[in-house]
Amino acid sequence: MDKYVLLRHRDTPDIHKLSVYGEYTALQKAVTTLTPEQVINEVKVSGLRGRGGAGFPAGVKWSFVPKDRLPHYVTVNADESEPGTFKDRELMEFNPHQVIEGAAIAAYAVGATRVYHYLRGEFKSVARRMQAALDEAYAAGYLGQNVFGTHVEIQMFLHLGAGAYICGEESALLESLEGKRGQPRLRPPFPAVVGLYNQPTVINNTETMANVPYILNHGAEAYKKLGTEKSPGTKIFCLSGMVKRPGNYEAELGKISFRDLIFGENFGQGMMVEGRNVKAILPSGASGPIVTEAALDVLLDYESVAAAGTILGSASVIVLDDSIDMVWAAGKVTHFFRHESCGKCTPCREGTYWMEKQYQDILKGKATLADVQLLQDVAQQIIGKCLCPLGEFATSPVLSSFQHFQAEYEARATDAKKVVPAKAASAKAAATPTAAKTADTKAVPTT
Amino acid sequence: MADLINLFIDDVAVSVPKGTLIVDAAKRADIDIPVFCYHPKLKPVGMCRMCLVQVGRVKLDRGTGQPVLDANGSPEIAYGPKLETSCTTPVEPGMRVITNTDLVKRAQKDVLEFLLTSHPLDCPICDKGGECPLQNLTLTYGPGVTRFDYADKQHLDKHYPLGELIFLDKERCIQCARCIRFQDEIADDHVLGFYERGRKMQIETMSTPGFDSKFSGNTTDICPVGALTTRDFRFRARPWEITNVPSICPHCPVGCNISLGTRRSAKGGGEWEILRVMPRQNEAVNEIWICDKGRFGHHYARSQARLQKPLIKKEGRLVEATWEEAFSLIADRFRAANGKAAGWLGDRVSNEDAWLFGKLFREGFNSAQLVNRPHVAGLDLVARYGVGVGTNLGNLGQGDVVFIVAGDVEETAPVHMLRLKAAVERGAKLIVANARETKMDRYAAISIQYQPGMDTQTVYSLLASVSNQQSAISSQVAKFAPSDNKIKAAGQLIAEAQNLIVMLGDERPYPVMVQGQYTDAGRALAQACANLVVATGHIGKANNGLLPLWPHNNTQGVYDMLSAQGAEALSGEVKALYLVGTDPIGEGQNLPPTDFVVVQELFLTPTAQQADVVLPALAWAERDGTFTNAERRVQRYYKALPPTGQAKADWEIFRLIAEKFGLKWSFFSAEGVMHEIAAQVAAYAGLDYVCLAETKEEWPPVGTSSDLYFGGTAYDNRGGVGAQTKSLFEINGRSELKWIEPPPPSGQSIEPRRLNRPGTLIDQSAIYEVRLRAAELVKIEA
Numbered sequence A: 001m002d003k004y005v006l007l008r009h010r011d012t013p014d015i016h017k018l019s020v021y022g023e024y025t026a027l028q029k030a031v032t033t034l035t036p037e038q039v040i041n042e043v044k045v046s047g048l049r050g051r052g053g054a055g056f057p058a059g060v061k062w063s064f065v066p067k068d069r070l071p072h073y074v075t076v077n078a079d080e081s082e083p084g085t086f087k088d089r090e091l092m093e094f095n096p097h098q099v100i101e102g103a104a105i106a107a108y109a110v111g112a113t114r115v116y117h118y119l120r121g122e123f124k125s126v127a128r129r130m131q132a133a134l135d136e137a138y139a140a141g142y143l144g145q146n147v148f149g150t151h152v153e154i155q156m157f158l159h160l161g162a163g164a165y166i167c168g169e170e171s172a173l174l175e176s177l178e179g180k181r182g183q184p185r186l187r188p189p190f191p192a193v194v195g196l197y198n199q200p201t202v203i204n205n206t207e208t209m210a211n212v213p214y215i216l217n218h219g220a221e222a223y224k225k226l227g228t229e230k231s232p233g234t235k236i237f238c239l240s241g242m243v244k245r246p247g248n249y250e251a252e253l254g255k256i257s258f259r260d261l262i263f264g265e266n267f268g269q270g271m272m273v274e275g276r277n278v279k280a281i282l283p284s285g286a287s288g289p290i291v292t293e294a295a296l297d298v299l300l301d302y303e304s305v306a307a308a309g310t311i312l313g314s315a316s317v318i319v320l321d322d323s324i325d326m327v328w329a330a331g332k333v334t335h336f337f338r339h340e341s342c343g344k345c346t347p348c349r350e351g352t353y354w355m356e357k358q359y360q361d362i363l364k365g366k367a368t369l370a371d372v373q374l375l376q377d378v379a380q381q382i383i384g385k386c387l388c389p390l391g392e393f394a395t396s397p398v399l400s401s402f403q404h405f406q407a408e409y410e411a412r413a414t415d416a417k418k419v420v421p422a423k424a425a426s427a428k429a430a431a432t433p434t435a436a437k438t439a440d441t442k443a444v445p446t447t
Numbered sequence B: 001m002a003d004l005i006n007l008f009i010d011d012v013a014v015s016v017p018k019g020t021l022i023v024d025a026a027k028r029a030d031i032d033i034p035v036f037c038y039h040p041k042l043k044p045v046g047m048c049r050m051c052l053v054q055v056g057r058v059k060l061d062r063g064t065g066q067p068v069l070d071a072n073g074s075p076e077i078a079y080g081p082k083l084e085t086s087c088t089t090p091v092e093p094g095m096r097v098i099t100n101t102d103l104v105k106r107a108q109k110d111v112l113e114f115l116l117t118s119h120p121l122d123c124p125i126c127d128k129g130g131e132c133p134l135q136n137l138t139l140t141y142g143p144g145v146t147r148f149d150y151a152d153k154q155h156l157d158k159h160y161p162l163g164e165l166i167f168l169d170k171e172r173c174i175q176c177a178r179c180i181r182f183q184d185e186i187a188d189d190h191v192l193g194f195y196e197r198g199r200k201m202q203i204e205t206m207s208t209p210g211f212d213s214k215f216s217g218n219t220t221d222i223c224p225v226g227a228l229t230t231r232d233f234r235f236r237a238r239p240w241e242i243t244n245v246p247s248i249c250p251h252c253p254v255g256c257n258i259s260l261g262t263r264r265s266a267k268g269g270g271e272w273e274i275l276r277v278m279p280r281q282n283e284a285v286n287e288i289w290i291c292d293k294g295r296f297g298h299h300y301a302r303s304q305a306r307l308q309k310p311l312i313k314k315e316g317r318l319v320e321a322t323w324e325e326a327f328s329l330i331a332d333r334f335r336a337a338n339g340k341a342a343g344w345l346g347d348r349v350s351n352e353d354a355w356l357f358g359k360l361f362r363e364g365f366n367s368a369q370l371v372n373r374p375h376v377a378g379l380d381l382v383a384r385y386g387v388g389v390g391t392n393l394g395n396l397g398q399g400d401v402v403f404i405v406a407g408d409v410e411e412t413a414p415v416h417m418l419r420l421k422a423a424v425e426r427g428a429k430l431i432v433a434n435a436r437e438t439k440m441d442r443y444a445a446i447s448i449q450y451q452p453g454m455d456t457q458t459v460y461s462l463l464a465s466v467s468n469q470q471s472a473i474s475s476q477v478a479k480f481a482p483s484d485n486k487i488k489a490a491g492q493l494i495a496e497a498q499n500l501i502v503m504l505g506d507e508r509p510y511p512v513m514v515q516g517q518y519t520d521a522g523r524a525l526a527q528a529c530a531n532l533v534v535a536t537g538h539i540g541k542a543n544n545g546l547l548p549l550w551p552h553n554n555t556q557g558v559y560d561m562l563s564a565q566g567a568e569a570l571s572g573e574v575k576a577l578y579l580v581g582t583d584p585i586g587e588g589q590n591l592p593p594t595d596f597v598v599v600q601e602l603f604l605t606p607t608a609q610q611a612d613v614v615l616p617a618l619a620w621a622e623r624d625g626t627f628t629n630a631e632r633r634v635q636r637y638y639k640a641l642p643p644t645g646q647a648k649a650d651w652e653i654f655r656l657i658a659e660k661f662g663l664k665w666s667f668f669s670a671e672g673v674m675h676e677i678a679a680q681v682a683a684y685a686g687l688d689y690v691c692l693a694e695t696k697e698e699w700p701p702v703g704t705s706s707d708l709y710f711g712g713t714a715y716d717n718r719g720g721v722g723a724q725t726k727s728l729f730e731i732n733g734r735s736e737l738k739w740i741e742p743p744p745p746s747g748q749s750i751e752p753r754r755l756n757r758p759g760t761l762i763d764q765s766a767i768y769e770v771r772l773r774a775a776e777l778v779k780i781e782a
């Protein structure tokens, strides 16, 4: 197989032009030779899991769409607001036709004639490139009234958001698309049943869509050969933080570890500053529990990462080295959530504000041990009560940083037993649980 | 009922209709689950997270779909991993809900602690304090202390005007969106929204002028904190200092049940005042809503301009006199008139007043020339074919049709608009026919717009398309057979209707007065509407018949009383004229030529200024009485304030004058007058002040005696829900079709009805002036 399934522009420059991308053969195959059910089934068999965070099987989601209530809609999620996530952007800028083709196939599969691609507000220039690709696809007859001369109609539109992280959450995205305030809806009902304008709607991440043409071109079986049994396919890993070579890396799921990703020759090539070690990894941007270098050898697929106590999410791996004050870092993340809390429900709206206040006090050296404990209590108090997952997300960096770096918190308390300078404390914390391993810089080939 | 669901809540077996939310099911079993964002009149949103409970569901076998049974043969229950919001979760068969475990109590404490972190805790100066759900629930379910540092509280504007009537305290708001949802879902005026997000999220008005809705005041009632206050009431009293007196809104024929919140006030010089008007729950009339005119239009009762003493014209000037002087003069002059007396009675007075006015004319003045004002056509037809006993717009739904013609429901009977909108959402169908667009067109299944003056023709077109049965008028009706597909479709709807209500307005070229008599131009329309309900058999049953859109509150009652007293139109010479609560001159009309004029009024109106004797009457809030609303519901209102000056109740004035004629009437209260009405007016048979004061259990339960989380001490209905009187058709079963040829369009323009038109009473509410001015601006040339 080719080196890349998704980031194909890295092998094939100018693939953003239709002339280079070539015909939409997968879409053609779908609309001219397969029934919608057959397409859904193919995607189901492929085991493709959503790349937006939750990893829900795409084909299964498509099959939830009730047949009797027309119209149906497809929306493509390119809100890409998770800190450290920048994969959809690269796909849209450099390999847009694959995204469009995937979305068009999804539309055919679920009987939708309208596809809305929701891009975060800052993606103006990205939208221009996407639009150019859309224009080409329309001109070629791949989109429009009679796709490939059939009676199938597929229209695709771009929509720019207005700068809210929460609009990446699918139901808030739908509200925003409808021109309302971007706030999550109550679920159930789920969008597949009651979605855009109350009609059945499939929502998938941009990267998820980009996988679909490959599945139809090469068959579900070929796709399943990539990755692991439960996490098939390749995934784009967004590597950032204090590594030498941050960026997007495509690899088969479950075939590389955090260590490979950070230190591999074809990947991050090690730490940005020589001699520093990995202190913490945020594997899923701001939203998942933080892990330490103890997790370096965990393989990157949904199951393995979950077994290590965190989530793969959108695979936005942010690496922090041992110069970092973890209280400060967790405080930063908390600031993000406080800022992005939509305010609809009480625990998240008030709790994120309160947690941030606690961080401010701790960082200013105004907090006692009791205040530090209170921070944990507040986080605990949010859990299980929120209307959407954001509130829950907000607690995981706090609680996981406590789990791994409690000493750093306590050292900052005014009534700490022994006042240890923050730096020493963090070094100690990093050293205690698992001795830092020597960095393994052996490169692991991509595929 | 077929669709009952059985479940357990805290081990109590509960049986509720399918679709019921857990929170309501619990309420039925007298189990309180605390809520903030939930309101039984609004769609659930699950925002505040106060109502979290444990929910267990019957475990189903994946293969068979059958319940999994335990060792004892009873279904196994699986509890979810998280607490669930009881306000958004419908009941399921066999469900087990737990509301009283430590887990749930902990969650309630947690959520309350969160809510209070941004709350200013200024209960001691808050209007809501004492009837505040946040206060009540904190005391019942909350933590005793907070761990949040008070110094960390955010500070926001505490006196933010959303419009000229409603203020927002941004700190007190708990972001429950009840106010937004009320405006969106109930009032359908989308004028409020959130601005900013997260902790900074604030209510904002999205309209110019601000908070542009006729129902804005309701948000202050349902706001679960003191964030929304009215300009009228804010910072004027604490709820527990207020005496809530049951009353009926005096402004329109809906007859909303209200509570007058009274207290002695420093601002009012230590005198009793109405500090606020709030809805009083009556699910058959206004539920828990009132319009802004009802809420803010009470100031006339305590106006400085009220007449204090009788006045008698001496040398061209009205000067103060005693009652005795006034009565003697009136008695002399009316005796001298020797039967050539006439009475004009405004339709805002109580039934009791109208009854004794008629009686005084008959027995004392020896005349029956009685006119009720302003003139509306078809009073007798409405009395005969009006909606049947048991009518409740709140019950309309699937299969029911409401036809509105020549009227703007929101402008004439605002609360009906809310209830009709809800009826449409339950499946009722509206047909709206008007010369212009109205808000009701939004909900109409079919909107018909006719040329001004073509109202009657339109009704007959509709009738022609409904039935071609042979009848007394079928040949005439057939001439109007429609070509218009809309009318045909409307006819189809009516033909299929289980129930049909025809709401007729008077937004049509005005009747003109010729020689002191009104031409009965509106009569043709009223007759056409009557023919429609008679021909289709939609009379004499609940939710069927005519429902008028009249400009005043007691048009029906005054008509009932005067007609029972044998009122006749003005026919001959008028030597003495007695006007009560009506101001023809102020409305640009003339009085018939006469020698002597008595005006009984609250204010020195232009008509009163021309009078020979002016008698000061009590305002509705200063006395007892009953009004009959457009659905013929007789409702009691109670004395809430001491009298102004020497003013007397209208009925009492009539009794005292009757004494001058040697009549010994033994009425010592309005209640006594009602006894006689009940004995002599067939439709009012059996009514008395006791049965009118009867209340009933209402659902949803709001108000303090039945629950503590919807606040509002004034909601509680302790004054009675009133009683619907029978229509004449229900009494004697007589109906007939009659033909009145529709008059050709006169070319006259139509003045749209406006709720906020200036007038003698509403002009006294300075707070409402902006609305009145705005209403003048929007006048439309027809």
Ligand SMILES: Cc1cc2nc3c(=O)[nH]c(=O)nc-3n(C[C@H](O)[C@H](O)[C@H](O)COP(=O)(O)O)c2cc1C
Pocket (backbone or CB within 6 Å): A049, A050, A051, A052, A053, A054, A055, A056, A058, A077, A078, A079, A080, A081, A082, A165, A166, A167, A168, A169, A170, A171, A203, A204, A205, A206, A208, A388, A389, A390
């Ligand atoms: C707070 C929050 C933010 C989210 N942001 C994004 C996002 O930026 N992009 C995205 O694709 N999915 C995001 N999601 C996930 C979406 O809700 C949804 O699950 C996803 O778009 C489904 O597509 P998939 O099945 O292809 O992953 C977010 C979810 C939450 C709760």
Ligand code: SF4
Pocket (backbone or CB within 6 Å): A166, A184, A340, A341, A342, A343, A344, A345, A346, A348, A349, A386, A387, A388, A389, A390, A391, A392
């Ligand atoms: S959890 Fe946060 S982001 Fe989600 S609905 Fe509640 S306030 Fe909004």
Ligand code: SF4
Pocket (backbone or CB within 6 Å): B172, B173, B174, B175, B176, B177, B178, B179, B180, B203, B219, B222, B223, B224, B225, B227, B228
């Ligand atoms: S103003 Fe009152 S009703 Fe409106 S959101 Fe705030 S607390 Fe709720």
Ligand code: SF4
Pocket (backbone or CB within 6 Å): B249, B250, B251, B252, B253, B254, B255, B256, B286, B290, B291, B292, B293, B294, B295, B413, B414, B415, B416
């Ligand atoms: S709808 Fe009519 S009766 Fe009700 S409050 Fe308004 S004016 Fe008064």
Ligand code: FES
Pocket (backbone or CB within 6 Å): B034, B035, B036, B037, B038, B045, B046, B047, B048, B049, B050, B051, B052, B085, B086, B087, B088
């Ligand atoms: S979430 Fe149920 S009452 Fe607010």
